Amino acid sequence: MAVVDSSGVNPRPSRTFVGNILSPVLRLLNRRTIPLLAILFIAGLAGAMINMSRLSSDLIQSQAVQSSALYAQAIKEARTLYSNNAIAPLKQVHPDVAVTPEYANLPGAVPLPATFLIELSQSISRQNPGMSVRLYSDYPFRWRQQDGGPQDDFEQAALTYLRQHPNETFVRFEEFRGRSALRYAEADIMKPSCVACHNTHPDSPKRDWKEGDVRGILEITRPLDSFIAQTQTGLRGTFMMLGGLLLLALLGIGIVMSRLRQTSRELELRVAERTAQLRQANEQLLVEQEKSERLLLNILPEPIAHQLKEGQNNIADGFAEATILFCDLVGFTKLSERMHPTQLISLLNEIFSQFDRLTEKHGLEKIKTIGDAYMVVGGLPVPRADHAEAIAEMALDMQAEIRRFNQRRRQQCDIRIGINTGPVVAGVIGTKKFIYDLWGDTVNVASRMESHGVEGEIQVTASTYEQLKHRYTFQSRGSITVKDKGEMVTYLLTGRKAKREMVSLTKF
Template sequence: MRELFDAAVRAISQFLYKQTTLILVILFCVGVGVAISSMSRLSENIIQSQALETAAWYSESLREARTLYSSQTIDRLENDANLDVTVTHDYTKHAGAVPLPATFLMELSKNLTSEERGTVVRLYSDYPFPWRQEEGGPRDTYEREALAYLKQHPDQPFYRFETFQGRESLRYAEADIMEASCVGCHNSHPQTPKDDWQVGDVRGIFEVTQPLDTYVAQTNVELRSLSAMLGGLSILGVTGIAVVIRRLRHISRELEKRVRERTAQLQESNEQLAAQQQRSEQLLLNILPAAIAARLKQGNQKIAQGFTEVTILFADLVNFTQLAEQLPAEMLVDILNDLFSEFDTLTDKHDLEKIKTIGDAYMVAGGLPIPRNDHAEAVAEMALDLLHAVEEFNDKYHQSIRIRVGINTGPVVAGVIGKKKFIYDLWGDAVNLASRMESCGEVGCIQVSESTYRRLRSKYVFQERGLVTVKGKGKITSYWLTGRQLCSLPAAE
């Protein structure tokens, strides 16, 4: 399956290599398409920005025109007592009359409205004077929404891009704020629809409607010209690259051949190196615990660690010396290897750490290098399995090997010593006592110390041996571990 996959990848790679020019043409076309699409979106943004800027300018011009008309014309006329001039909305019906500022602004808006360009300028309010009732109020949904929005946000414009009179347009509105000079006039006028105006109220809306089709047409012309230029540049670029590719193809074939040869050599070397590395890793794991081996590979030169409580087991083949005198050396080593291999299997089964073998003695520990709470239970299980394993071994090989086991629980120091043939070893009084439990025990029995007994008495069956003399300790009480309890009870306090 892997070979089929690799063959498919190589075939695809060769096809893509041979079709480089075609791929480049496709990529250039895609690039041009993306560029045109991006320019189209950019053009749309520019069109909208220009329309907004123009509408804002219209609105500002209207406001400035009315302000100038009010301050420079109406105020001067009203303050000059020698002039008999009437300021009214129907100024055309009265000789010597001039229009109100609002009327002036409406007339100016009509003059600014362009039928050809479609620009519409309007001034409307929800409180129009009676003579402007028909055209002075909001006429559609947009104008009503503009009034509602600008009353809440008078300092912000309200605009929308929508279809207006059949043309895509910008509708732009700004609030017409009541100024101090206009409050009195509006509140006192006999036909006013609202007589409680205050400074800052929104009295109406300036709206400028600006069609976008003129901007769009101009932009499309420029966009087509730019697209044609990009297409021409793309063709020139692809042609040039295709010429270069054809000239480099022969060199590429030679390089590919050399690369394949070199890759095969490197692959063979890497496989040999990986195999050697794997053998080294396995050898290291056979000597040291995995966690300790990992620390050594990380560069830790000194490895030492204290453990507050672990359980140590020593097992010794009692009559192996006499057996050694009776059997040939090769057979003796085979027997010892087979038996200790079975011990190793039990060590792995109970997730314990084999420390070392010394002649015909086997040492194992639980609770290190990774601490665990059930270290004593795991060691006890292995001890019982060791007795059973020796019995099965004797039956299978017709031997009479006997074993003696000692167990102790306590604190130890563990670490790696030596530069050549280094080992992971344990030190401490707990180790010595475990060894004494084995050496002063009896054949076919498991002798445990007081500390191990206290850890296991609720789960296993023990028989008190009584006081035994231990070198360096004097007389201590020890116990025989004889089996497992069928129903574990809580340990007595």
């Protein structure tokens, strides 16, 4: 549906105006886009390279720390296993076995756990060129006085820090022996099995060791130049690939911009043509606006449609008196079981289309159809005094139309009609799929008149009967039980009174 504002002017921007703005923009892009994009791509590539280099450096350091931690854990576990699973059982079986750092000069002697750890560290250092594994302390045994203590600033700093924080590690990345390296240090904690030995050994420099004391430091130094060289080789390959992608991207942009230049020229040639088409489209839009207006009036009553167009959101009016009719096709469910859906809808459309013509004939307002039910009201949205008579005429004509339909289609359809008169509220609510609807007890009772009615008959309430009794004939149905309403006196509208009878009643 075409949309226009209340003034009837198309709210969409003029295509001529868009063309006037677009042409210089395209020319500017043609002149400056490729250099600008090239600069942006190069800046992005440089940023990516810097970031990748930084991430690679962080990754090298992280991996070096993790690897050194694993080395330290393995060395310390080896010393613990040696002490618990070798020395202790050996001393139980052979108490006279000497456990000494001079084990190489004494037949049958074995090394101390610390000696074992030191020699294991030296073996690891020899098998891994550039790597250094050291165990040092500020309380070395006398035979290790020369190289068993801290040798440089890092080792002294590690001893100071780890004595205060024995459960942490001490790490630096620095030049070591002319190479970039990681220096990793952990505290060597005094174990329960070692306390007695260190406190009783004749060469021990300290005799008051306790469990948990920091005996010394285990340091692992690993050169990083090989890691860095491998990473730089990989980065160079990555940077070359990114450079190649940049060149391909710029080539692609050049091709696209060439195509844009051609498109721009074509666009300028078509502006005049589009302007003429726009003028024609505006004329067509006015036609579509009229169609939309007719469609809106076909959905909503004209006064309600005007209120919506003026911007009113909540439309609801109270009416002191109106007459409501509900009609239902009897046996529609059984009919749908033996008829193809397409034929069934065609049949229903034919009936309801004729009912729509009757609403126009009698000046009534169709409210809605629900399945095979039809709802119509008299007396709104524009009040009228004869609303009940108009509904009565509609009901009688509906019965006549169904009879003609059955003869024409050779069907046996029938309808059940219910009518009630009383106050209602009518309006439009919500923001989508507008529908003009009714609310109130009068509506509910009218629906009950239909659902509790008799096949082929028109059942009305006492209020409707009082409006129509002088012009129409009725058959009293007496008191019936109505759902949610209890006992109600109802009547069956059977036809129109003769004019002479109406005149005599009026005189009376």
